[in-house]
Amino acid sequence: xxxxxxxxxxxxxxxxxxxxxxxxxxxxxxxxxxxxxxxxxxxxxxxxxxxxxxxxxxxxxxxxxxxxxxxxxxxxxxxxxxxxxxxxxxxxxxxxxxxxxxxxxxxxxxxxxxxxxxxxxxxxxxxxxxxxxxxxxxxxxxxxxxxxxxxxxxxxxxxxxxxxxxxxxxxxxxxxxxxxxxxxxxxxxxxxxxxxxxxxxxxxxxxxxxxxxxxxxxxxxxxxxxxxxxxxxxxxxxxxxxxxxxxxxxxxxxxxxxxxxxxxxxxxxxxxxxxxxxxxxxxxxxxxxxxxxxxxxxxxxxxxxxxxxxxxxxxxxxxxxxxxxxxxxxxxxxxxxxxxxxxxxxxxxxxxxxxxxxxxxxxxxxxxxxxxxxxxxxxxxxxxxxxxxxxxx
Numbered sequence: 001x002x003x004x005x006x007x008x009x010x011x012x013x014x015x016x017x018x019x020x021x022x023x024x025x026x027x028x029x030x031x032x033x034x035x036x037x038x039x040x041x042x043x044x045x046x047x048x049x050x051x052x053x054x055x056x057x058x059x060x061x062x063x064x065x066x067x068x069x070x071x072x073x074x075x076x077x078x079x080x081x082x083x084x085x086x087x088x089x090x091x092x093x094x095x096x097x098x099x100x101x102x103x104x105x106x107x108x109x110x111x112x113x114x115x116x117x118x119x120x121x122x123x124x125x126x127x128x129x130x131x132x133x134x135x136x137x138x139x140x141x142x143x144x145x146x147x148x149x150x151x152x153x154x155x156x157x158x159x160x161x162x163x164x165x166x167x168x169x170x171x172x173x174x175x176x177x178x179x180x181x182x183x184x185x186x187x188x189x190x191x192x193x194x195x196x197x198x199x200x201x202x203x204x205x206x207x208x209x210x211x212x213x214x215x216x217x218x219x220x221x222x223x224x225x226x227x228x229x230x231x232x233x234x235x236x237x238x239x240x241x242x243x244x245x246x247x248x249x250x251x252x253x254x255x256x257x258x259x260x261x262x263x264x265x266x267x268x269x270x271x272x273x274x275x276x277x278x279x280x281x282x283x284x285x286x287x288x289x290x291x292x293x294x295x296x297x298x299x300x301x302x303x304x305x306x307x308x309x310x311x312x313x314x315x316x317x318x319x320x321x322x323x324x325x326x327x328x329x330x331x332x333x334x335x336x337x338x339x340x341x342x343x344x345x346x347x348x349x350x351x352x353x354x355x356x357x358x359x360x361x362x363x364x365x366x367x368x369x370x371x372x373x374x375x376x377x378x379x380x381x382x383x384x385x386x387x388x389x390x391x392x393x
Contacts, residue, residue, distance in 0.1 A: 002040070002051040004058045010049075011037060011062040020068040029071055029105040032063075038071075038104045042088065046100050054287060071106045074337045078148060079103040079110035083156050085229045090173070090214045090222045099154070099175070111152035112230075113143040113176060113200055114223070118393065120145070121361045123158075124167045124220060125391065128202065130159035130174065137161075137174065137212070139182075139205040145358065149185045149198035150334050152178045156226060157207075158219045163389040170388060171219035175211040182206075191350045193330040196338060228298055230359050238286065239279050245309050245348060246275040248341055249316040259319050268319075271312050278304040299365040300373065306355035306362055309340075313349040320345055 018031045032038055033047045037059050042048025063070075073080055080103070087099050102108040119126040128141025139159055149155070155176040162170030176183070182205035187195030214222040242250050253260065253268060282301050317324035327346040340348055356362040370376040383391055 002049045002055070004055055007037075007040065007049075007051065007055055007058045008062060010035060011059050015063070015066050015068065020066055025069045026105060026107070028069055030101070032068075033101050033104055037063075039084075042100075046088070046096055047104055071104060074339075076103070076106045076109055077337075078112055078152075079108070079154075082112060082226045082230045083110045083154070086156060086173075086213065086222060086226045087175075089225050095175070095211075095213070103154075108153040109148055109151045111146050111149045111155045111178070112226070113146060113149075113155045113157040113202075114226075115145045116142060117144050120357075121364050123223070124171070125388070126158060126160060126171070127393075128157075128159045129163075130161050130172060130207070132161070132209075133206075135209050136206045137172075137209065139174075139176070139202045139207060141202050143200040143202070144197075145188070146185075146198045146200050147196060147358075148336075149178065149200050150187065150195075151336060154178060155200075156213075158223050160388065161219075162217055164387050165217075166385055167383065167388045167391065168220045170217055171223070172216050173213045173219035173222040174207050175213065176202075176205065176207055177211075180205055180207075187332075187334055189332055191353060192347055193327075193332060195332055195334045227360065237282065239282075241276065241279070242272075243279070244275065245312040245316075245340060245352070246272055248345070248348070249312055249319065252316065252319060259321070264315065264319055267315055271308065271315060274304075275308055275312070278308060299360065299368040302359055303362055303365045303369065306352075309348075309352040309355045313345070313352040316345045317349045324349070 014032060014035050014037060018028050020028060023031075036042075036044055036047065036049035038047035040048050040051040040056050040059060041053035043050055071080075084100060084103055087096055087103075091099070099108075103110060113128075114123060114126075116126050116128060126141075128139065128143065130137040130139045132138075137159075139157070141159065143157075146155075155178055157174045157176040158171050159174065160170055161172040164170070178185070182203045184201040184203070185198050186201070188197045188199055189195045190197060237244075249268065250272065278301065281304070285298065285301055324345045326344065328344055338351065340351065360368075367379065371378050
């Protein structure tokens with residue numbers, strides 16, 4: 001098995017062969033992928049070396065010290081955190097070789113076509129239809145809250161292929177080409193003034209059966225791989241101490257003593273401790289991933305992420321008083337990424353409201369933690385054995 005010493009040697013060989021200062025950024029990233037140093041725990045030939053996941057930090061440290069470029073992970077987070085692990089686990093060898101390299105290098109951006117106007121929290125109730133026509137599937141429907149759809153080349157898509165069975169069955173998972181005829185992307189302007197999200201209309205979109213992930217009708221099982229990885233990627237990000245939302249408010253507290261009150265001090269101390277607990281819990285979860293696929297514990301980290309972001313941003317606005325109400329720019333924009341710490345307090349406060357909705361609502365995640373982590377009795381589900389076509393809508 002590849003160890004830390006060998007990884008250092010491989011990384012230094014990459015740096016000698018492709019000096020970051022004189023090598024085109026994309027060429028360097030391609031060479032890094034081909035050397036198995038993209039995600040070391042992936043199989044050989046797919047950007048990895050079959051090494052323990054924890055050893056990725058060894059490679060990253062060597063490359064950072066040499067000033068090597070990264071793949072701008074915030075811009076391609078959906079591809080890295082959701083599409084890639086799903087393709088790796090459920091895709092064919094041909095699909096893995098086609099999609100993983102340009103996904104990791106950032107040449108191809110991905111988005112997620114899951115939520116619908118009538119199936120958000122209850123994702124399994126989705127109504128987008130895919131009907132087989134020979135070797136292709138004809139897809140019609142609408143998706144919503146789609147981050148990066150305006151930038152994406154590919155989308156992970158779930159659609160109903162059999163309405164005559166209960167809702168969790170009869171779903172199939174596809175990879176959709178966002179440049180195909182019939183795909184229409186419309187911006188959704190949100191509370192921040194930006195159009196970070198989109199709604200996507202699918203009208204007669206033809207998807208080859210070769211771009212199906214998993215078996216026909218087994219899309220919910222495949223989608224659960226995506227969802228579990230999504231929650232880890234949102235709530236389990238690697239952060240330094242005082243990374244994330246707690247950082248700006250802690251800096252303001254230190255630099256602006258005239259704003260301090262005893263009550264705010266007590267609240268800030270409590271949130272600082274909770275943020276550190278959440279950070280260390282996320283680190284432990286990432287270490288557990290080395291033993292297998294992410295489990296329902298990721299829902300807990302995502303829950304904490306949403307609650308803390310909302311409470312911390314509210315405290316920051318209150319600390320700043322009138323300054324906290326200022327907002328730099330309400331001009332409609334379609335950003336490439338979400339920057340929580342690079343904007344002002346007003347942006348953080350408004351944008352954090354979406355954290356308890358995106359990536360699984362907090363209410364749904366509470367159910368997952370209760371039932372799958374704590375082992376509490378499941379809530380009654382009267383629609384579990386009813387065919388989707390017979391459900392009241």
